[in-house]
Amino acid sequence: MTPTVTAGLPIREYILVALVSAAVTFLLTAVVRRFAIKAGAVAVPRARDVHVIPIPRMGGLAMYLGVVGGMALAHQLPVLRRAFEYSYDPVAVLIGGGVIVLIGALDDRFELDAWTKLAGQVMCAGILVLFGLQWVSFWVPWGGDGEALGQVLILDRNQGGLLAVLLVVVMVNAMNFVDGLDGLAGGLGFIAAAATCAFSLGLLASSGGDVGTYPPALIAATLAGACLGFLPHNFQPAKIFMGDSGSMMIGLMLAAASTSASGKINYTSFDATDVVALLSPLFVVAAVLFLPLLDLVMAVVRRTRRGESPFAADKMHLHHRLLEIGHSQRRAVLLIYLWAALLAFGAVAVTLFDTAAVFWITCAGLLIAALISMVPRLRSRNSQGAP
Numbered sequence: 001m002t003p004t005v006t007a008g009l010p011i012r013e014y015i016l017v018a019l020v021s022a023a024v025t026f027l028l029t030a031v032v033r034r035f036a037i038k039a040g041a042v043a044v045p046r047a048r049d050v051h052v053i054p055i056p057r058m059g060g061l062a063m064y065l066g067v068v069g070g071m072a073l074a075h076q077l078p079v080l081r082r083a084f085e086y087s088y089d090p091v092a093v094l095i096g097g098g099v100i101v102l103i104g105a106l107d108d109r110f111e112l113d114a115w116t117k118l119a120g121q122v123m124c125a126g127i128l129v130l131f132g133l134q135w136v137s138f139w140v141p142w143g144g145d146g147e148a149l150g151q152v153l154i155l156d157r158n159q160g161g162l163l164a165v166l167l168v169v170v171m172v173n174a175m176n177f178v179d180g181l182d183g184l185a186g187g188l189g190f191i192a193a194a195a196t197c198a199f200s201l202g203l204l205a206s207s208g209g210d211v212g213t214y215p216p217a218l219i220a221a222t223l224a225g226a227c228l229g230f231l232p233h234n235f236q237p238a239k240i241f242m243g244d245s246g247s248m249m250i251g252l253m254l255a256a257a258s259t260s261a262s263g264k265i266n267y268t269s270f271d272a273t274d275v276v277a278l279l280s281p282l283f284v285v286a287a288v289l290f291l292p293l294l295d296l297v298m299a300v301v302r303r304t305r306r307g308e309s310p311f312a313a314d315k316m317h318l319h320h321r322l323l324e325i326g327h328s329q330r331r332a333v334l335l336i337y338l339w340a341a342l343l344a345f346g347a348v349a350v351t352l353f354d355t356a357a358v359f360w361i362t363c364a365g366l367l368i369a370a371l372i373s374m375v376p377r378l379r380s381r382n383s384q385g386a387p
Helices: 009-039 062-078 088-110 113-130 157-178 183-207 211-234 243-262 275-288 289-304 318-325 331-353 355-385
Strands: 137-140 153-154
Touching: 009 153, 009 183, 009 211, 062 088, 062 211, 062 243, 088 113, 088 211, 088 243, 113 153, 113 157, 113 243, 157 243, 157 289, 183 211, 183 243, 183 331, 211 243, 289 331, 331 355
Parallel strands: none
Antiparallel strands: 137 153
16 A cells, blocks of 8 residues: 555645755856867757857756755655655666766767767667556546446556656657757656646645655656746856756656656545546646647658658758748747647646636647747738738
């Protein structure tokens, strides 16, 4: 039986951990920037790039150290230490994240080929699985009997491990693909991590203090803090890029937090007739990952149709299309933030508040975001049609 804690939600402790992660990342990014310049890890502008001057990368190293700082503080706090006492998930993230940051740092300096990076990503996902961070069960809306709606699929270790590896690899590459404008990947990482943390805290409250929900909230809180601390250095005009070391770490930690939160959820705490509650883990995971995954799928389809490798680079990502419409770099990034926040926090809100109200508010927000996104194109058409 999983232990439970009857005390109130440790929201202040999680905020403190996130702020420490942000502070450590912010302070160490300047040090890492100087190291990257000396090591030659500098992004020289290419045809598909948006920046026009060489900029150092490898910022993911500072972000990882920020995560380590936040985890170290959490281990010293009596309430959050439960995340380490009843689960190996945080340790798995520290080890797997450290390895993937090392692989990313090598790529930032030497530009590894795609297959080498893929092998490294699978290895890091395997590390998570070895520590027990994998899917155990998930609910599907079919196959129910009697009054039960749907059924819960119980996965064996091989199935759960393969699903976890697949999610890690997909998320790592999705975040890598979306990292194309100053501050874009960092901001999306912060939004996704904050939404995942909020969802995990909701699970903690609804489960009556189940300690199994402490690890995903901790993983998400430290990642949110690291992204927040890196953004001042990375927002346009960027002084440093996070590089593959940062984008791959964000993808791995988001996949780990999602798996830790949703892959081990106790479905017996839900009413069998509550469709939204039963689907909430899938809603949140899908919404949090929607934009990076959409960009990844569109890129793979687009490149394979041209007979190119799925890993071939181009300038047709979502952020590139916003720039073509007429948005500035900053406005394009802020618009993608808006879309991501509406989807992610809308999905989380569905699990916490009245479903109908959340649905209409989210739809209204998405409509406003769509109109704002199309403003430059509408202005262009009006100017062309004017006599």
